[in-house]
Amino acid sequence: MRIKKPAQAGRRDTSDLLVEVEPIEGNGIEIVLESSVKRLFGERIKEVAEGTIKRLGYEGVRCKIIDDGALDYVIQARIEAALMRATED
Amino acid sequence: MKERLRRTRLYIPGNNPHFFEGLDLFGADQIIIDLEDAVPVEEKDATRILLKYALKNIKWNKFELTVRINPLSTPFGEKDLEIVVPGAPDGIYIPKAEKADDIIAVERIVERIRKESGIEKTIWIFPIIETARGVMNAYEIASSSHLVAGIAFGAEDFTADIGTKRTKEGKESFVARSLIVMAAKAASVAALDTVWSDVEDVDGLIESTKESKMLGFDGRGIIHPSQVEPVHNVFAPTKEEIEQALQIIEAMEEARKKGLGVIALGRKMIDAPVLARAKRIIEIAKLMGLI
Numbered sequence: 001m002r003i004k005k006p007a008q009a010g011r012r013d014t015s016d017l018l019v020e021v022e023p024i025e026g027n028g029i030e031i032v033l034e035s036s037v038k039r040l041f042g043e044r045i046k047e048v049a050e051g052t053i054k055r056l057g058y059e060g061v062r063c064k065i066i067d068d069g070a071l072d073y074v075i076q077a078r079i080e081a082a083l084m085r086a087t088e089d
Numbered sequence: 090m091k092e093r094l095r096r097t098r099l100y101i102p103g104n105n106p107h108f109f110e111g112l113d114l115f116g117a118d119q120i121i122i123d124l125e126d127a128v129p130v131e132e133k134d135a136t137r138i139l140l141k142y143a144l145k146n147i148k149w150n151k152f153e154l155t156v157r158i159n160p161l162s163t164p165f166g167e168k169d170l171e172i173v174v175p176g177a178p179d180g181i182y183i184p185k186a187e188k189a190d191d192i193i194a195v196e197r198i199v200e201r202i203r204k205e206s207g208i209e210k211t212i213w214i215f216p217i218i219e220t221a222r223g224v225m226n227a228y229e230i231a232s233s234s235h236l237v238a239g240i241a242f243g244a245e246d247f248t249a250d251i252g253t254k255r256t257k258e259g260k261e262s263f264v265a266r267s268l269i270v271m272a273a274k275a276a277s278v279a280a281l282d283t284v285w286s287d288v289e290d291v292d293g294l295i296e297s298t299k300e301s302k303m304l305g306f307d308g309r310g311i312i313h314p315s316q317v318e319p320v321h322n323v324f325a326p327t328k329e330e331i332e333q334a335l336q337i338i339e340a341m342e343e344a345r346k347k348g349l350g351v352i353a354l355g356r357k358m359i360d361a362p363v364l365a366r367a368k369r370i371i372e373i374a375k376l377m378g379l380i
Contacts, residue, residue, distance in 0.1 A: 009135045010135070013105070013107065014107050015105075015106045015107035015109075015110060016105070016106055016107065070106065071106070071110075071146075072146075073142040073143060073145070073146035073147070074106045074139065074142070076142055077106075077135075077138045077139040077141070077142040077143075078135070078139070080138050080142075081134060081135035081138045081139070084134065084138070085134070085135075
């Protein structure tokens with residue numbers, strides 16, 4: 001499945017994150033991460049983000065994440081919301 | 090459980106995951122994750138998804154977990170139920186309930202999704218009455234479904250509906266609150282009073298909660314964890330009430346052994362309603378760990 005337009009979800013706030021997705025050419029998934037806990041958890045956040053996008057069946061997505069210590073379930077929720085918004089007409 | 094302690098119901102905005110993490114620490118009897126007034130229209134979709142993941146991933150166990158959905162008359166209400174019910178909360182709050190059909194419509198959707206999702210637990214329904222029409226139909230609402238475990242009052246919308254404003258004394262809603270208590274008790278469900286919105290005014294909260302208890306309410310709404318303790322203190326039976334209740338129960342037991350239905354304890358006649366009240370006091374005292 002492909003997204004149709006850029007969209008975002010979430011907030012730059014404690015325990016939350018801002019997710020911005022946009023369509024890119026090809027079938028790849030690019031994750032760009034800014035996080036206050038990047039040094040410790042950067043790889044884990046990217047893994048959760050990419051896993052969520054794939055699980056939901058999307059490809060051709062650039063996903064920028066600005067995170068402030070969100071738990072995995074929040075990352076998954078915000079990515080799903082951004083993708084859903086980016087797919088709507 | 091249909092009957093349980095519901096002294097406090099703490100409203101938590103549904104779109105802020107930061108609040109979710111500490112819910113078990115607040116000590117409220119019931120938490121309401123709010124999808125309605127606390128969430129702007131443009132965030133309803135993302136909030137619903139956040140809640141779906143929260144219900145699946147967080148194991149809260151120190152309170153009764155409920156969700157306030159949007160009314161079914163909006164484009165959001167049914168979508169809320171599609172997400173919330175599979176997450177198996179303990180209850181659903183229905184805002185702006187005005188007639189039995191409002192509850193029956195929610196009950197049908199809840200039961201359908203519950204069966205489709207293979208959820209065995211009961212999901213209780215708590216209608217919120219916040220209009221003049223709702224107040225006049227309070228009994229019809231309270232007795233509309235076996236899933237209704239309590240009815241709550243919402244003073245802000247109610248006072249706007251009848252064309253007045255809310256005061257701390259609450260005279261403008263006295264009749265409405267009394268009618269809601271009567272309806273709840275007649276239908277054997279909990280009566281839940283409105284929220285106290287001024288977090289700074291603890292004395293006002295205590296006085297208002299004393300009135301709630303006096304009118305017959307079983308609990309009230311709150312909007313901040315600091316309001317839990319003052320409200321629980323008001324609803325706690327006093328030492329004297331507990332002692333008297335124990336004496337009444339003991340005296341009634343003695344009377345029963347002698348084949349008597351009514352007896353006197355001191356200067357007071359003890360009969361079935363007095364015994365029922367005494368038993369209720371002991372039940373609450375036990376639940377609160379006071380005895």
